[in-house]
Structure formats: C-alpha cells, structure tokens
Amino acid sequence: MMNNRLLLPLVFIFLPFIYLASVYGGLPDEIPIHFDWRGNADGWGPKYILWFLPAIGIPLTLLVNAAIVSNFGKTEPTDKQRNIGLITLVFTSLLLCYIIYGAGAGNYDGLGGLSILFGLLFGALGNYLPVLKPNAFVGIRVPPTLKSAIKWTKTHRFAGPLFLVGGVLLVLNGLFVRGGAITVVMLITVGGISLIPVVYAYRLPDDEEGDLV
Numbered sequence: 001m002m003n004n005r006l007l008l009p010l011v012f013i014f015l016p017f018i019y020l021a022s023v024y025g026g027l028p029d030e031i032p033i034h035f036d037w038r039g040n041a042d043g044w045g046p047k048y049i050l051w052f053l054p055a056i057g058i059p060l061t062l063l064v065n066a067a068i069v070s071n072f073g074k075t076e077p078t079d080k081q082r083n084i085g086l087i088t089l090v091f092t093s094l095l096l097c098y099i100i101y102g103a104g105a106g107n108y109d110g111l112g113g114l115s116i117l118f119g120l121l122f123g124a125l126g127n128y129l130p131v132l133k134p135n136a137f138v139g140i141r142v143p144p145t146l147k148s149a150i151k152w153t154k155t156h157r158f159a160g161p162l163f164l165v166g167g168v169l170l171v172l173n174g175l176f177v178r179g180g181a182i183t184v185v186m187l188i189t190v191g192g193i194s195l196i197p198v199v200y201a202y203r204l205p206d207d208e209e210g211d212l213v
Contacts, residue, residue, distance in 0.1 A: 084125070
C-alpha cells in the first residue's frame with residue numbers, strides 16, 4: 001500500500017492537470033487570461049496557454065519544497081518542515097485550479113476565492129510558526145531573527161496567532177464582502193500580517209542574543 005505521506009502530495013500534484021483536462025473541451029478557443037483588480041477580464045488569449053500553469057507552477061513548487069524539507073541535505077527534515085512543504089503544495093494546486101476555473105467562467109466574482117485561499121494558507125502556517133525551528137528557508141527571516149535565537153522564538157510565537165486571526169479575516173472577506181472591496185481588504189490584511197511581525201522583531205530589545213542559523 002502506498003504511503004500516505006507520498007499519496008497526498010501526488011493527489012495535489014496531479015489535481016490541476018486532471019481538473020483542466022475535465023473542463024478543457026468545454027472552453028472556448030479564446031479565454032480571458034488577464035483580470036483587473038475587481039476580477040473582471042480585460043485580456044484574452046488561446047486556451048492552450050492554461051496548460052502552462054500546472055506544467056510550470058507545480059515543478060517550481062516541488063523544487064522549493066524539496067529545498068525546504070531537505071535544507072540541501074544539511075539536516076534531517078522534521079515533520080513540521082514536511083507539513084509546511086505540503087501546505088505550500090496544496091495552496092499552489094488549489095490556486096492553479098482557481099485560476100483555471102476563473103478563465104473558464106470569464107471572471108473571478110470579485111476575487112473572493114483568492115481571499116479564501118490566502119486565508120487558509122495563512123491560517124495553516126499560523127499553526128506551525130510558534131514551534132518553527134530556525135532554518136534556511138521558512139519563517140520570518142529578517143536580521144534580528146537571524147542573529148538571535150531568542151528573537152526568532154519570540155517573533156514566531158507572536159506571529160502565529162496573528163496569522164491565524166488574519167487567515168480567519170481573509171476567509172470571511174472572501175465569503176461576505178463583494179466587488180472590488182474584496183481586493184482592498186485582502187491586500188490590507190495580507191500586508192498587515194506580513195509586516196507587523198517584522199516590525200515586532202526589530203522592536204525587540206537586544207539584551208539576550210545568540211548565534212542562529
């Protein structure tokens with residue numbers, strides 16, 4: 001029997017290809033390939049271009065995940081590193097499916113689905129940040145956290161709940177806000193989630209520092 005650790009990633013690796021194959025015959029020859037900030041189409045192209053999305057996006061994600069999990073062979077990957085790699089793969093797979101869906105539908109209905117996907121991503125990452133060990137790829141890697149193990153720990157413990165709350169707000173934004181306001185709320189929320197932990201790290205005192213990665 002195939003190991004579940006291998007089976008689940010395989011499902012999300014092939015999901016965009018399978019979904020695209022299932023809808024490809026019903027797509028018009030010309031599809032929308034560019035959308036404005038409200039999710040309305042403003043550029044068109046041949047439908048075969050959709051095959052480039054999973055053909056490029058999935059291998060790139062796998063390459064990044066391999067680097068995250070293996071740390072280039074320097075350390076044995078932990079379960080948390082593997083889970084973060086899986087979260088990244090799942091997000092990329094669902095995002096590609098969402099892009100394919102929008103191209104077929106002709107619009108993204110205000111980008112609500114994108115806000116929900118980002119909310120699930122940040123919420124999932126928020127569950128792991130407080131216990132994330134220093135590493136070369138994942139986390140809030142700014143000079144204060146790279147120079148001090150204490151600052152790394154404090155910053156990631158601070159960021160974990162923030163990511164969870166922000167993730168919930170993004171999901172609610174995608175479900176209940178309409179029109180261009182979805183994009184505005186999404187950008188403000190993502191920007192806040194990303195920047196606040198960095199500011200927090202820089203404001204931590206320098207009294208107890210130690211070498212890190």
